[in-house]
Amino acid sequence: MLELTVKGSKKYFGWMALVLGVIGIGFCVYVWQLISGLQITGMSRDVSWGFYIAQLTFLVGVAASAVMLVIPHYLHNYKAFGRITILGEFLAIASVTMCLLFVIVDLGQPMRLFNVILHPTPGSVLFWDMVVLNGYLFLNLIIGWNVLEAERNQVPPPGWVKPLIYLSVPWAVSIHTVTAFLYCGLPGRGYWLTAILAPRFLSSAFAAGPSLLVLLCLLIRKISKFDPGKEQIQSLAKIITYAIILNVFFFFCELFVVFYSQIPEHMDHFKYLFTGLHGHGVLVPWMWASLGLMIFSIIMLVIPSVRKNETTLAIACIAVFAGTWIDKGMGMISGGFVPNPLHHVNEYVPTVPELVITIGVYGIGVLILTALFKMAISIKEEVAA
């Protein structure tokens, strides 16, 4: 099937060349980072994780959200999703790959990466994060490949794939739960020290991932002969609606506990993010924008006529995606580090090289996603013809 990824129109190759160019630039800057160290990033002694780890956190969610297609399709026998489940699984593959790359670009000594395997440490959540992310990648590769191949040959997928599909459901939940456990089990980091973190991560993921998928479906319909389907998009829209409402609800639960209990170590981070602390507040407009976008999207999505109109639905999906991305990709990580454990306020702002490397990694994700989607769509066109 791979041959389908190297056949295509001029436009397809033009796009791939462009993406490769972006990756190339990112790679050059990464080499610079390898040589001179992480000093070229905006991270510091106080904010020791930044943009890279934040993107990892967000993308684990996008990857996990494939389960929102798998559950209705395989557990509830919702046939309509049969058309697009493969898209969700391929999106997961691209996202997990980016996650793993973000871990690597964040390491101070990437050449020693395999120390994690040479000296396995089951007490460390990062060890488990590596295990579940890699496992999820392989699960989706095997499942996606076999299901698609069967579709091409117009036979049912081999029987042994079924158990793997069932396994992928809890596995998807586990990847984002473990990622939340990276943060929420640390004493003295009040912003993360909350049992609602994993549920919050999951709900925002189940809103962000399907939103991206809706946008991709609309794009696919425009540029290919394959139509993911109106019903499919509407079902996704309902999933997004529930998930984004849950996400905001969980956030308000957190706000209540923090501000009614009035415990300073927990409040200070929220104050820093939403009002600024001791005159520092680079993230304040962003955080309000994030909350505003999420609430705006809820208002749009709960109105049936707005949700059913694909143009306004697309706008709502963009709002969901942007809102959840700011929340996790910007606020979640640096917010936990400011103020620092000694209550000094030192802010974090990513640097240009850091952003270029980030975009490079996203480029690799886009490259993988384009190739995989191209493969899936070609087969769908082939079967339909």
Add this chain to the structure above:
Amino acid sequence: MESNRRKFLKVAGISALGIAGAKPVLNAFASEQEEEAQHADVEIRKNEKALTARQWAMVIDTRKLQSEEDLKPIIEACHKTHNVPDVMDTENAEYDEDNQRHVIKWIWEEEYKHAFPTKSTEFLDDRLKNLPFLVLCNHCENPPCVRVCPTKATFKREDGIVLMDFHRCIGCRFCMAACPYGSRSFNFRDPREFIKDEDRNPEFPTRMKGVVEKCNFCAERLAVGKQPACVEASNGAIAFGDLYDPESEVRQLLKSNYTIRRKQGLGTGPAIYYIV
């Protein structure tokens, strides 16, 4: 080699073997052991003079450390002994104001309200308000940094010291997120650019970029029967000893003085006690 080095770190607490020709360190051993060290399965024995304990601990008597001037020699003694780079050295060609983000510190000075943020109050007495506090790694009895490290590069030794293997650390900085005391520093850049040749202590390794570091309770000095450098430089303001030995100096001080610890409520069991 890898496991031998590690055993060595664990037993003897010397991390200086990493640099070639670390003669003085090897001298800590009897000469026939030095020869044995050439062979594959070397048995590592402790130096006879090595100090041992169940949990090393420190009592800092803040009554004896009145001003910045009192702390300076202590901090300097530590940072010199351990080749801690001064990235804020204005005379260095690499100096930039922005280096502030990349400072490496093992032991440093904080105000009361930062050293004890949960114990601070607006109406603090004048003495404490203006008193400089020494802070360093607490060598916690239940250290979260050890719990999170995915490679066991940070580990707790049987004498309670939370030690680091600079050669194993992958620089993931999980330990920095986990430490609730900000005790850890990351080498965002090559630290050797900031260590002048004439200042370098050849008995202790310098680090490379991309690894985390922190106070090691002078494990390399304890191994040869010496007290930690900061204790030696403190003119009796810092006491060091075994927390579980009722006869030790620290226990005597704890018995007769009211002491506080940093963020005790988190359950990390910090082993640095402050007499205030």
